[in-house]
Amino acid sequence: MQKNCPLLEQATYRILAGAPPKAKKLLTVGISSAQHSHGSYLLDTLKSLFHASSLHELETMVVVVHLSDQDPAWLSQTVTNISVLFASHIEAHNLFVVQGLLGGSPLQKENFSSPCGELYSRQKENYALLMNFASKLSDYFLLMEDHVRCSPSFVSTIYRTLAAWKEFHWVILEFSGLRFSGKVFHSSDLPRLISFFLLFHKGIPTHLLLSQFCFLLAQNVPIHFFPSLFHHLGNKSELEDTCFPVEKDKVFGEPDNPTAIVLTDMLPLMNSRPQYAYILNEDAYSTLDPVKGNQLTVILDTPQKVTRVAVLTGSKEKGMFRLQQGKVLLGFNVLENGEHCTHYALLGPLVDGNLDQRVFYEEDSVKELSCIQVVVLATQEWWLLIRQIRVWTETEEEDVRGSSGGSRFSLGIEPTKAANKSGT
Template sequence: MMPHIITLTSTRKRCFVILLAILIPCTIFNFVSFPDMREETNLQNGIAELQAKLEHLHAKYISSQEEINLLSHQLAENSHILPDLQFLIGNGTSNISSIKLPSIYNFLPHFLDDPNSLRPAFVQSKGRSGVSMVLGVPTVKREVQSYLLATLKNLLDRMTPAETTDTLIIVMVAETDLEYVTYVAKQIEVQFPKESESGIIEVISPSSSYYPDLTKIRDTLGDDHQRVVWRSKQNLDFAFLMSYAQTKGTFYIQLEDDILAKKNFITTMKSFALQKISMKEHWFVLDFCQLGFIGKMFKCSELPWLVQFFLMFYNDKPVDWLLDHLISTKMCNLDKDSKHCKMAKARLWLHYKPSLFQHIGTHSSLKGKVQKLKDKQFGKITLYYGHDNPDATVETHIKPYKQYTLQKAYKGESFFWGLLPQPGDHLRFKFTQPIFIKRYLFRSGNAEHPSDRFYNTTVEVMPENQRYVNKNSVNVTEDGYVIIGRFDAMGIAQGTVDRKYGKISVLRLTVHSESDNWAILSEIYIVEDEPS
């Protein structure tokens, strides 16, 4: 098969030369006619992007050639059953003296037990591909609280419309319980209908036969067996996710399901990557977060290096250590000291500052592990939003945690953090003087505790003049409050108050069901309307 590879390589070079022949005169013309360095930078980035996409196409070609090669060998081995096949495939593939290279089956032979072990057991996809940025978000069932939906919302909120059209988010539910996988996929579909329909978000899960018997793997590094199983499975999860993602786009970014991102992070990462390519810096990983494996960017064409390495040594060390060892193997000279090794590795592992991602999860997916690590380079996280609200007396029977009282939240000095709301609990805002309310906004949960929201909670008002209230309406409570809204699944309640109710003397929130979590109000915003 070597002639085909050589032909492609030379074809690729010719294509690139032709591109340069077309683009370089344009560069010179633009530089002479328009001495705006931004245009030259944009052109250089354009060439770098073309180069990265050519490498991606070449990797896809190699993958397809591998499949053809394997099929040819299989046909050759069975040519005695169909003799005419011998004529079609030629004599080259039937050479009995050819060697067979080791494959991943040598390291994970259980893959041979089930032909579907390397196929996703679940795929929710619109088939999006050819994008620049592929974000990999692995998630597992967490015993305490899930951060996944909040993480996806944050990622989407931090992208511009142009960025979303050039991005694919792959959520890998690393569980073999298909009922749970389907439940998570449905949650994502309901919470992000537009993104699911357009194909921005995909959901996959591995087959149960993908994993070896994890109870029988050997203990390493002196860790207890539970931890060894956890980190070994994580290595296998990452390898599966990367294998699925490698044909989908140009760059792959490894994320987690409990993070925050900075605004325009997609453009920042892509520009940094293209800048390094245009400067002929042959990087292997671009690092946009200092913690673990979060925010690590790779070229999709080079993901096979990682996948093979992770699968070979999945039982030996954590995933971030394996990445470090791979870079060390590529760059470090055993004849030199550690300082020389560190400098050599820095040529392949480039760091971007300040960090674009922050880890927010407190409860690890490893049972009993509390994860408090934060990336100090990310900067301060906004935990509440303060507003100048109308004068009011506020009260609630929900017990506050420490100093996080409802009074301080209403004044915009902090957020309210209440312990386990119960059915029938109220948060009441009684205005000093009745007012017309133009609109209201209540935001529950915050960046560090996204699941501490108000669930099944209504927004109600008490008009100053009761003659505006229809006592027989289904939207009126027994004590005369009019229900005007409720908190949605993301923990937000917002809307307007119809002026037909006149001035409002009290606004209150009413909890209708028991909550497994505490509840945070990170924003209270009541806008007073002018009298007509």
Template sequence: MLKSTQQSLFNSFFFFQPCVGYLTIGIPTVKRASADYLFKTLTSLINNLNGKDQKMVNIIVFLADFDPLYKLKRVQELKKTYQPWLESGLVQIIQAPRWYYPKLRNLKRNYNDSPDRVFWRSKQCIDYAFLFEYSATLSQYYMQLEDDVVTFHGYFDIIRDYIHRQRHKNWSSIHFSTLGYIGKLYRSSDIVELGRFFYMFYDEHPVDYLINFYSNLKMLPSNLVYLPSLFQHIGIKSSLKGKSQPLKDIQFALARVYNSNNPPAKVTTTLQSYGGTEPEFAYGKTVTYYWCKQPRAKDTITIIFHSPIKLKRVAVLTGDKARRRDCLHTAELQVSSTYYLQQCISWNKIGDFKRNGNVDIDVTNLNQSPFKNPIRCVRIYIPNKYRNWVILREIAIWSEAIE
């Protein structure tokens, strides 16, 4: 525990008043031997939030060290850099009382872990339990981050939009990163019970194992996965002494490749979607993916424009750096000018996908009859069954106004 004068100074920078927001972001942090990434993480989170969104978000920095002098120094450093956001309540700093932690030494060495690793992973479980308990009443949703990440610009709008799209689906968590315990989002009403589970079995398993066990015991629905990832891991030195983990999320969000106008349209498909993704994700302006299971023969993805367009160019990108085989290596690009009974008919082929999974057709160079009339639909047609899944990264369409 901190001495009385130190405790008073420390608590003067705490903001414990609960406020019902939209999203709480929890960041447990401990001292690393030769690296410090927390300030990069906080700066990235704050800079990529606009002023309006800051009123809907709580960023909780949990100083999880046992050294009171180090925590006091840390508070002073954070106050110096982030005073405006501490005063506004966007950033909050918390600590856990020492008595909250059960025995952490001389525990069972499950998985043949070293004593130091057992201590580290057991304490991590308790850290998460405390952070969950504190954060449960602050907002509708809670998301866990690590203290060594940076985020994609506009991450909050993407998260909020994606949650809204899933409002009619049964989900237990949404993963906005493919690495570790980064970007895992829950309903705040669920995290107290999950934290208690961590606390109960803290000395048995690492936290990632406990999450899987908890999901199986509760028979929870499958996790949803948002692609590409919104958070990138930048840390190299782990909080576990002597451990390095230079992991990078190769599915971290990048800017869209094409600067197309993508006229308003409805996107439909016969494919089996995965992870809560939808085909319109690849068509929208937001950076995201559509991911589907193995295509069947004659599956389609159809873009139905709200109004007929004068088509200039169509480009489609499939596959991903992490999953190069998840691409449309055999598929056709088709167009239709005839819309009848809520669907397009009389399709005309204008090009084939290349073996790399991409297609780019400039129709102004094509002297074909389909383009004499305004185009109402563009379709990706898959003639044969696939063994691999498919990632549809981007659908880009250029059009002109019809005179």
């Protein structure tokens, strides 16, 4: 994975519209698009993207569209449409369009046993070309498909999350329930991901390779945020629908906080009680001048298969008195004294005083939590309001269906050794 891919040494590119920015950006939004029998939603995707972004956000990002279809008529019409509709963004160097070709493409040499196998390989080749071109344009890379609707201010939400996660290890941050759209990478990881795609290109679905790539670089579970920032747009052909079924965000319903006790080493303000942070009503736990290392721990009466956790701090209206720097840990196996767990794992840092993430479990690990802990990472003066800790648990029916948790498959390599070789 650390070696340069020979296929990429023969890659050639044509810039069809616009030009790359002169200065390195914070974020590249990469979109790979091809001709579809059911019609194209690329223009709608771009409209949604730019409509959802402010001028300030556009200054820190660049959008790269990679057109992977070789049909000259389609290419000419698509480039013309983009050039006319988004002329101002092209002139501002916020958008440009390229076409890339791999010399000695693996698709020219493979006999595929199924139509899906060919689609998977084409997708990985197109993503490899897109990522190869974009790898030096910015610090981070956001992958998007060409049939996506974007939520307003999605760029700012991603930036705030990246800032909160700066001191923590991650490989892919997921901002959508879609298989590909909404995934953010370090641009420095893209060369290894490209080599990985082209090494295992035949017949293996791309989204499974992405989960394995995280595992090899020591991110053992997905990092998935709520609410989703990107949503599926339009329809697919029958073949595409078979090979790439439309993903839907898991519906969680209302939180069902199981019975628990709440302990803290922070001093309450007036008559506030730690339990107020966990009860699903308008009460909240308030404290004064929290210091680094302070914690509030929810200890469940019985271990639970938790599927989602949300922690809200600060006032509901204006967000005042929120935890400025904090993280949430998940604990396993309660100590005999019943006041802590023996082992904790990071769920994630708070972003703007809040956290809302899906919970995944490592393979062959304990899949029932006993503790949820909020930790103060920096001393702050003035009040702190922990408004609500919300917990969603899995029912027995969901457990039978296997609705939660990720999937992994074997590539015939030993993950531990591969991770060591990568230097992580």
